[in-house]
Every structure is written in C-alpha cells, then in structure tokens.
Amino acid sequence: MGVSGSGKTTVAEGISAATGLTFAEADGFHPPSNVELMRAGVPLEDAHRWPWLRELAGWMAERAAEGVSTVLACSALKRSYRDVLRQGPPSVDFVLLDGSAEVIRERMGRRSGHYMPASLLDSQIATLERPQPDERILTLDVALTPENLVAAAVSGLGLLPDGTG
Template sequence: MGICGSGKSTIAIEVARAKRIEMLDADDFHPPRNVEKMKSGTPLTDEDRAGWLQALNEELKSRLDKGDSVVLACSALKQRYRDVLNAGLPQVRWLYLRGDRETILQRVSQRQDHFMPSSLVDSQLEALEEPVDAVVVDIRLPIEEIVAKALAEL
C-alpha cells in the first residue's frame, strides 16, 4: 500500500512472481466513474471508495476461501480503508511503500498510460494515514531490496 507513484504495482508483481502467486491491482477494480473522476484531477471521496473497497474485500475472500494466495496492490490510504479490505481476513499483511513528495511527483510525472495525474499527489498525501501494523519500506531503495524485505518480513 502507498500513495500513487510509490511503486505498488511494480513491487506487487515482483513479490507475486517470487511467491508464484497471483497479483491483483486494485486500480483494475475501480468503477468507470471513479476512473473518470481521477482522470479529471478530482480526488475520490470516501463514498466513491466504499463500493470499490468492498468489492476488493469480496475478491480477496473468494480467492482465499479457495485456498489461493494473492498479492494486492492498493493505495489503502486510510486505516478505515484497510479495515474494510481485511475484514474477515486475519491472514492479510501490509507492506507500506513510504515515499517523500518530491520522489512521488517525479515518478508520477514520468508515467504514461495511467489515469492518475500528478495533481492528485498532494490530496493523497493529505489523506494518508500511515499504518502502524505494516512492514515499512523506503521507495528510494532498489526494487530488489524492497522485494527482499517484503519476502523476509511478511
């Protein structure tokens, strides 16, 4: 978890590859109206996120009920969002990709083919409630080090 541009998808792909499990990107579960809102530079509200978070929780439950393991890349900015995501799922563990504003802005401005504009970085930083129950990793570390820490500590 982490704000836009923190490397959630990249790290999730690598962790999933190392564990030989599936990776899900929460962005793929946003309803079209949320995507359009973000594309226009408008931050999502808690109401916008409610159904999305519930759908993600249900997807995780479905997969875990079948005995599958999964890595989910998701912003999960607030504790109440994380509470919805892991409701009824005591096996969920969190990796928080912590980054400073300048690094995030640089990364987001270099992305192509993504709906999240750099204008939303500040709103995500304002909304962020850093988790107290997560493995915390500095996003400036090399990808290999971040993945190694995730694999060792989760």
C-alpha cells in the first residue's frame, strides 16, 4: 500500500516472484470511469472507491476459498479502505511503502505509460491515513532499493518461498 509512485507494483510483483503468491494490480480493477478521472488529474472520491474496494476484497476472498494466497498492489490510503479489504480473505497483512514526496515525485517522473499524473501525488499524500496501533502494517522506506524492499517485506511478513508463513 502507499501513494502512487511509491513502488507498490514493483514490490508486490517481487513478493509474488519470491514466494509464489498470486499477484494482482488493484489499478486493473478500476472501472474505465475511474481511470478517466485520474487520467484527467481528478482525484477519486470515496464514492468512486467503494465498489472498487469491494471487488478487490471479493477477488482476494475467492482466491482464499480456493486455497490460494495473494499479494495485491493497492493504495489503501485510508483506514476505512483497509477495513473493506480486510472483509475479503480470512487474513490480510499490509506493507506501507512510505517516504519523502521528493523521492516519490522523482520516481513518478521517470515512469511511462501510467495514467496517474504526478500532479495527484499531493492529494494522495493528504489522503493517506497513517497506520493505527491496532493495525498490523509493516512500514518500509521507499528510499530502499526494490530488491531490499522485497526482501524486507518477505522477511517482515514471515513469508516462505512457497508463500506460507
């Protein structure tokens, strides 16, 4: 989890590769209307997010019912969003990729083909609700290399190469 440009997809794909967990990119679940808003630089409102979050929770729950563990790259910026995701599978752990806006903005400037403009970073940072003491959220510094972030996430979550742990 984290703001756009924090490395969610890169780290989640790395966790999937290291553990065999089934990967999904939450952005791929957005309806076209949400994508068009973001592409136009319009921040999504909660009303846009609720159906999307429920679909993500359902996707994870379906995989869990099949005995398949998942890793999802998803912003999950608010506690209420994380609470919806927690309603999916029996257990959900979060990894927050956190760091300075400067580092994240610089990374956003280097990527191509993503519909989320760097202009929305400030709104995402303003929306981010820091983890509460009762939430199990591993926080990692985005200044680490992708390889180190993946290793820290796998270790911090207690995952094994077969996705158990």
